[in-house]
Amino acid sequence: MIDYLLRYPDKLLKxxxxxxxxxxxxxxxxxxxxxxxxxxxxxxxxxxxILVNIFAMIYSIPSLALFxxxxxxxxxxxxxAIIVLVLYNQYLLLRNTIDGLNNVEPSIIEAATGMGMSKSxxxxxxKLPLATKPIFxxxxxxVVSTIGIATIAASINAGGIGSILxxxxxxxxxxxxxxxxxxxxxxxxxxxxxxxxxxKKIT
Amino acid sequence: xxxxxxxKNVCKQFKGSAYSAVDHVSLTIEHGEFITILGSSGCGxxxxxxxxxxxxxxxxxxxxxxxxxxxxxxxxxxxRKIGYVIQQVGLFPHMTIAGNIATVPKILKWPKEKIxxxxxxxxxxxxxxxxxxxxxxxxxxxxxxxxxxxxxxxxAVNPDVMLLDEPFGAIDAINRINLQDELLKIYTxxxxxxxxxxxxxxxxxxxxxxxxxxxxxxxxxxxxxxxIVASPANDFVKSLINSARGHEVFLEV
Numbered sequence: 001m002i003d004y005l006l007r008y009p010d011k012l013l014k015x016x017x018x019x020x021x022x023x024x025x026x027x028x029x030x031x032x033x034x035x036x037x038x039x040x041x042x043x044x045x046x047x048x049x050i051l052v053n054i055f056a057m058i059y060s061i062p063s064l065a066l067f068x069x070x071x072x073x074x075x076x077x078x079x080x081a082i083i084v085l086v087l088y089n090q091y092l093l094l095r096n097t098i099d100g101l102n103n104v105e106p107s108i109i110e111a112a113t114g115m116g117m118s119k120s121x122x123x124x125x126x127k128l129p130l131a132t133k134p135i136f137x138x139x140x141x142x143v144v145s146t147i148g149i150a151t152i153a154a155s156i157n158a159g160g161i162g163s164i165l166x167x168x169x170x171x172x173x174x175x176x177x178x179x180x181x182x183x184x185x186x187x188x189x190x191x192x193x194x195x196x197x198x199x200k201k202i203t
Numbered sequence: 204x205x206x207x208x209x210x211k212n213v214c215k216q217f218k219g220s221a222y223s224a225v226d227h228v229s230l231t232i233e234h235g236e237f238i239t240i241l242g243s244s245g246c247g248x249x250x251x252x253x254x255x256x257x258x259x260x261x262x263x264x265x266x267x268x269x270x271x272x273x274x275x276x277x278x279x280x281x282x283r284k285i286g287y288v289i290q291q292v293g294l295f296p297h298m299t300i301a302g303n304i305a306t307v308p309k310i311l312k313w314p315k316e317k318i319x320x321x322x323x324x325x326x327x328x329x330x331x332x333x334x335x336x337x338x339x340x341x342x343x344x345x346x347x348x349x350x351x352x353x354x355x356x357x358x359a360v361n362p363d364v365m366l367l368d369e370p371f372g373a374i375d376a377i378n379r380i381n382l383q384d385e386l387l388k389i390y391t392x393x394x395x396x397x398x399x400x401x402x403x404x405x406x407x408x409x410x411x412x413x414x415x416x417x418x419x420x421x422x423x424x425x426x427x428x429x430x431i432v433a434s435p436a437n438d439f440v441k442s443l444i445n446s447a448r449g450h451e452v453f454l455e456v
Contacts, residue, residue, distance in 0.1 A: 111287070114258060
């Protein structure tokens with residue numbers, strides 16, 4: 001196993017960095033997209049319900065199937081992987097954010113409205129700052145789940161740690177399987193630990 | 204004296220409710236009066252109050268604010284001219300006391316020095332030392348202190364009309380009496396119009412120049428405390444006064 005690392009450090013590093021790249025791009029796009037949808041949802045209860053239901057439905061589709069469904073439309077590779085991961089994240093991000101915004105103490109909202117704050121002032125100055133905890137919890141979940149599901153994206157040629165793992169499985173190469181497993185599990189565990197610390201600090 | 208608020212045959216019925224929360228109410232309030240609105244829960248007193256700052260809109264009839272029909276006004280801007288205090292206070296937990304009090308001045312883009320001076324002035328007005336309380340957060344204050352901040356926040360831009368919805372309902376008896384006295388002082392100095400909802404008859408009679416007694420969405424009597432005691436308009440008002448008298452007798456024994 002150490003042997004493999006010494007012989008192909010560049011291969012492992014490339015897979016690892018490819019994975020990080022997918023996760024980071026996914027995360028940035030997901031958060032931007034979710035922020036837009038949240039603002040939309042904040043102005044209408046019906047829209048927020050429809051959005052959450054749609055993304056809940058998408059979230060329930062197994063990732064391998066969703067990858068397969070999108071390949072004819074967007075082709076093989078990283079882009080398709082990122083689209084799928086972003087779609088999955090919307091459910092985690094939207095649900096937590098919308099719940100967080102709706103669970104702000106009603107008397108605080110009543111006082112804010114009664115004083116003459118507009119809807120957007122209430123959203124940005126009152127609701128959002130009071131919902132940081134659930135919003136961050138959603139981001140935390142999304143990061144960890146993206147790291148996991150991104151390994152499966154190797155099946156559509158998106159690269160990442162999954163490619164080592166799949167190679168290993170196909171050629172029955174124990175060293176590759178072990179490195180793939182170690183890297184993906186290790187990454188998820190370490191990132192989760194870091195986010196736990198951050199979450200405690202900001203709330 | 205000018206007329207601050209006039210209700211013209213106002214009705215409000217909530218969806219799914221069989222009867223009107225406010226049922227054909229007409230009344231006139233002059234500028235500078237302290238009106239208490241008295242009634243038991245569900246009598247429509249809070250609904251009546253919330254129609255003034257357009258948290259609710261009437262079904263029928265119209266409400267005039269200094270001679271202008273409020274239904275033509277933009278509700279958000281209109282509310283900034285009215286102070287609003289609620290029982291649960293509703294302070295913003297993520298903002299300091301100064302930040303809470305400065306909410307409306309900030310929206311109206313007052314210069315910073317003016318806001319700072321106003322915050323200090325208001326804290327003194329409600330009996331709290333500015334240097335000690337300005338930078339604290341609401342959770343570090345007692346219930347009575349929080350409601351003082353709620354009051355200061357509502358008074359921030361010196362509104363012509365103050366709406367108070369059972370502001371002292373959740374405060375212990377001793378603090379409540381202190382707050383009532385201080386509210387009266389603030390009112391007397393300000394010469395503004397105050398509307399104060401309560402279910403406590405002693406509070407209503409102590410604070411109000413006139414008391415508006417409501418039951419089942421209708422006005423039962425609207426008069427000075429003296430006149431109400433001297434000549435109750437109907438059986439409901441009579442029983443209300445008797446209940447308060449019964450309470451006093453019990454205390455004397």
